[in-house]
Amino acid sequence: xxxxxxxxxxxxxxxxxxxxxxxxxxxxxxxxxxxxxxxxxxxxxxxxxxxxxxxxxxxxxxxxxxxxxxxxxxxxxxxxxxxxxxxxxxxxxxxxxxxxxxxxxxxxxxxxxxxxxxxxxxxxxxxxxxxxxxxxxxxxxxxxxxxxxxxxxxxxxxxxxxxxxxxxxxxxxxx
Numbered sequence: 001x002x003x004x005x006x007x008x009x010x011x012x013x014x015x016x017x018x019x020x021x022x023x024x025x026x027x028x029x030x031x032x033x034x035x036x037x038x039x040x041x042x043x044x045x046x047x048x049x050x051x052x053x054x055x056x057x058x059x060x061x062x063x064x065x066x067x068x069x070x071x072x073x074x075x076x077x078x079x080x081x082x083x084x085x086x087x088x089x090x091x092x093x094x095x096x097x098x099x100x101x102x103x104x105x106x107x108x109x110x111x112x113x114x115x116x117x118x119x120x121x122x123x124x125x126x127x128x129x130x131x132x133x134x135x136x137x138x139x140x141x142x143x144x145x146x147x148x149x150x151x152x153x154x155x156x157x158x159x160x161x162x163x164x165x166x167x168x169x170x171x172x173x174x175x
Contacts, residue, residue, distance in 0.1 A: 063120045070113050077106045078154050085155075085162035099155055107151040114144050 056064070081102050088095035121140040125133050 059120070059123070063116070066113065066116060070109075073106075073109065074150070074154070077102060077151075078158070081154055081158035082161060085158040088159070088162055099158070103151050103155045106154070110147055110151055114147050117144060117147070 081099060084095050084098040084102060086095075087098070117140065121136065125136055128136060
């Protein structure tokens with residue numbers, strides 16, 4: 001099995017939690033019921049227990065904190081985007097402007113994180129045997145691609161959710 005540092009495990013776990021939900025968002029749901037049941041973003045997963053036993057360098061610890069903060073930021077921006085998208089019925093121009101600002105700001109945060117991710121992965125890459133380098137390189141490239149698309153996917157999801165009609169309440173029968 002390939003040895004991957006705890007920091008990279010944490011990042012991969014973090015991104016694996018957010019990215020699959022975003023990948024599902026890219027495809028339009030077949031029915032409003034399916035759209036309503038699409039999974040919400042979740043907080044980052046904890047690294048595997050055996051990975052925690054390893055000594056973590058200060059650089060890895062700092063990166064772990066940055067990845068965890070990004071996971072929390074994903075949740076916050078997702079909520080903000082959903083709130084802004086709901087305002088579209090009342091003021092479409094204001095909602096679009098707010099969504100544009102949220103997406104642009106979060107894209108800048110994501111781009112900065114991706115650069116940190118590449119730098120951190122490059123440091124780890126040189127410490128691995130050649131056969132493990134290819135696996136890590138592929139994982140890093142895949143996760144970076146998912147991260148780049150995340151702000152747009154979050155916006156699309158928020159806009160789609162805002163278009164869904166509110167759930168209908170069934171009145172109690174009078175018989």
